Amino acid sequence: MNDMRLTERAVDTNQLKITARDVQVFYGDNHAIKDVTVDIQDKTVTAFIGPSGCGKSTFLRCLNRMNDTIDICRVEGKILLDDEDIYDKRVDPVQLRAKVGMVFQKPNPFPKSIYDNVAYGPKIHGLARSKTELDEIVETSLRRAALWDEVKDRLTAPGTGLSGGQQQRLCIARAVATSPEVLLMDEPCSALDPIATAQVEELIDDLRSRFSVVIVTHSMQQAARVSQKTAFFHLGNLVEFDDTTKIFTNPEDPRTESYITGRIG
Amino acid sequence: MSDATANSTPATPSASSLFKQDDRVKRRNAAEKRFKAYGLTAIGVGVTMLIILVSSVLSQGLSSFRQTFVTLPITVTQAEFEAAEASMLKTGKYKKLIQRGLEQRLATAELGDVVSIKDAMGLLSGQAPADLRMAALANQTWPLRQEFRFLANGRVDGYFKGRVTMEIAERDSRISPEQLELSQQLADAGIMETRFNRGFLTRTDGSPTRPEAAGLGVAFLGSLYMMMVVLALALPIGVATSIYLEELAPKNRWTDLIEVNISNLAAVPSIVFGILGLAIFINFAGLPQSAPLVGGLVLTLMTLPTIIIATRASLKSVPPSIRDAALGLGASKMQTVFHHVLPLAAPGILTGTIIGLAQALGETAPLLLIGMVALVQNYPSAPPAGLEDPATALPVQVYIWTTRSDPAFVERASGAIIVLLAFLLIMNIAAILLRRRFERRW
Numbered sequence A: 001m002n003d004m005r006l007t008e009r010a011v012d013t014n015q016l017k018i019t020a021r022d023v024q025v026f027y028g029d030n031h032a033i034k035d036v037t038v039d040i041q042d043k044t045v046t047a048f049i050g051p052s053g054c055g056k057s058t059f060l061r062c063l064n065r066m067n068d069t070i071d072i073c074r075v076e077g078k079i080l081l082d083d084e085d086i087y088d089k090r091v092d093p094v095q096l097r098a099k100v101g102m103v104f105q106k107p108n109p110f111p112k113s114i115y116d117n118v119a120y121g122p123k124i125h126g127l128a129r130s131k132t133e134l135d136e137i138v139e140t141s142l143r144r145a146a147l148w149d150e151v152k153d154r155l156t157a158p159g160t161g162l163s164g165g166q167q168q169r170l171c172i173a174r175a176v177a178t179s180p181e182v183l184l185m186d187e188p189c190s191a192l193d194p195i196a197t198a199q200v201e202e203l204i205d206d207l208r209s210r211f212s213v214v215i216v217t218h219s220m221q222q223a224a225r226v227s228q229k230t231a232f233f234h235l236g237n238l239v240e241f242d243d244t245t246k247i248f249t250n251p252e253d254p255r256t257e258s259y260i261t262g263r264i265g
Numbered sequence B: 001m002s003d004a005t006a007n008s009t010p011a012t013p014s015a016s017s018l019f020k021q022d023d024r025v026k027r028r029n030a031a032e033k034r035f036k037a038y039g040l041t042a043i044g045v046g047v048t049m050l051i052i053l054v055s056s057v058l059s060q061g062l063s064s065f066r067q068t069f070v071t072l073p074i075t076v077t078q079a080e081f082e083a084a085e086a087s088m089l090k091t092g093k094y095k096k097l098i099q100r101g102l103e104q105r106l107a108t109a110e111l112g113d114v115v116s117i118k119d120a121m122g123l124l125s126g127q128a129p130a131d132l133r134m135a136a137l138a139n140q141t142w143p144l145r146q147e148f149r150f151l152a153n154g155r156v157d158g159y160f161k162g163r164v165t166m167e168i169a170e171r172d173s174r175i176s177p178e179q180l181e182l183s184q185q186l187a188d189a190g191i192m193e194t195r196f197n198r199g200f201l202t203r204t205d206g207s208p209t210r211p212e213a214a215g216l217g218v219a220f221l222g223s224l225y226m227m228m229v230v231l232a233l234a235l236p237i238g239v240a241t242s243i244y245l246e247e248l249a250p251k252n253r254w255t256d257l258i259e260v261n262i263s264n265l266a267a268v269p270s271i272v273f274g275i276l277g278l279a280i281f282i283n284f285a286g287l288p289q290s291a292p293l294v295g296g297l298v299l300t301l302m303t304l305p306t307i308i309i310a311t312r313a314s315l316k317s318v319p320p321s322i323r324d325a326a327l328g329l330g331a332s333k334m335q336t337v338f339h340h341v342l343p344l345a346a347p348g349i350l351t352g353t354i355i356g357l358a359q360a361l362g363e364t365a366p367l368l369l370i371g372m373v374a375l376v377q378n379y380p381s382a383p384p385a386g387l388e389d390p391a392t393a394l395p396v397q398v399y400i401w402t403t404r405s406d407p408a409f410v411e412r413a414s415g416a417i418i419v420l421l422a423f424l425l426i427m428n429i430a431a432i433l434l435r436r437r438f439e440r441r442w
């Protein structure tokens, strides 16, 4: 049954995964996201770009309701995941977050062992029936995050003892381990060296075959390399959302153009 | 003109040597040195006070762990035992038996003719017959034949500890200089000696006229029971409250109000909790007076705010990114708290709990109000039933002893303080060890 669904998905690549309609986000009186309407396709990498403070993280956090944890934050509008409103009263955010995983802007490993960091998600969601299965999940997740070779000999060492970039990859491994349907990544490569960045980009490309990935990035090159769709945010507005090639070669909005050229040139 | 512009733009650094401190640096260094000096002075004063306190307590109290004993050969036949138990004045009969042993011992020491047996009996504690009776009651095989170590009278004990002198004995109705000389003779003959006194830790409190027989047993058990009650109630309630307020409760006016109230409760004088306990637990709920259960409940009320404040502070200090990480993985709030937040907050919670317990351990005033100040001559039984038996507590025992007129109680009060401090020290060490085990960095 699972397989059937997979093949079904593979055929229909343009199927919408997340549909956001007129989303507004307020932090108290601060109107941080204004009227954002965006469609995120399944098995696609969507990049959010824009200047610092424009609301990329805020919008990303709406997609798995992490904003619920901020008391002053208020979200309006509609966000549908597979045609179900995630802000519906019947939705348990805990269940939603199992489907929509997240890698945060700052690496935040648990102060536990590397193994426990990765194994935690599968454990609480009951994804492994045995210790060997769990070991397998941990290994594949760490491999996909390009961290396995560096940590395979010290899985019991604390995750907080890793370097910043390693911690970030650990967090990626941790998010991947729960096999989410959508993976939200907030600047996952900001602390990584070029080699690790390339590995993570490879991972993102690989993940695309099964999940849809939303990535926030400040690197235009990265957005251009890994994403199929790009959304440009400016001062809380979604200025332009289109195919990545179009955004980077022929943007419609002058703001997009000046941002991209300003950054690149 | 050109000079002025040159002065106002310090962008070009003047050629100064790194080996020479400039004025600003000098001033800052001086301020730092001054501050260090203040700190050292404060610490010095504190440490001096502590040393004075501890040394005065130790010098006055250590002697209470030693006591003067008289060792006598005692023989009790079953017939004598039954006769004694059948008589009205039981201790009188046992006193006779002790006198027989004393005569015997004096004879072997060739002191029999020198001293009056009445004077010699006066050297023994009034507690001696009762002690012998306890031994006889517990005895199985007759006749009971044993070397017995009886407590010496408090005055005699004071003589060997240097508290009682000949001049004092002159004016004292309960001891005479001749008796002191006699006790010196007995000591020389090896019949009387000052040795470690386990009874100080295990005996019940004695009557005000028998300081030598007073011990901390009941107070120690009472304090222990109360600590058990406080720990069993205050820790779970306090931690649960803090978790609810910190992690689950909406932040609104009501929770603000509760927070303010908890902070205020921490500052309420402890005697108020005593009055509350008297009204609620004893008068309303009908729990027995003087019981460690009631004491524990009152101290729980008193300790809760401390534990809650400490626990909330340590929950707050857990970085929010850890919570985000767990929630982002799809952990529920409870899972987040119990798997990630609580382990990180554990050291702080432990510290708060130990501070609360230490406070509760040293608390006297509320216990006086709920009647834990009585002279309790029976040990409370084992918990949980024993929680309702009358008992005292260590600080209350200190208080009781300091109010008694016999100077021998000064030594015992100081001794009780030493035990109390040792109790505290053990608790703190336990806390430090536990904290070491829990402590993790992130």
Ligand SMILES: Nc1ncnc2c1ncn2[C@@H]1O[C@H](COP(=O)(O)OP(=O)(O)OP(=O)(O)O)[C@@H](O)[C@H]1O
Pocket: A027, A030, A032, A050, A051, A052, A053, A054, A055, A056, A057, A058, A059, A070, A105
């Ligand atoms: N927890 C919060 N409480 C209040 N305001 C917030 C909070 N988080 C973000 N904001 C505000 O929302 C706006 C958007 O912030 P956001 O973090 O989404 O920016 P961003 O695009 O991710 O920036 P960056 O690229 O620097 O990460 C900012 O004006 C910020 O001040």
Ligand SMILES: [Mg+2]
Pocket: A056, A057, A058, A105, A186
């Ligand atoms: Mg951001």
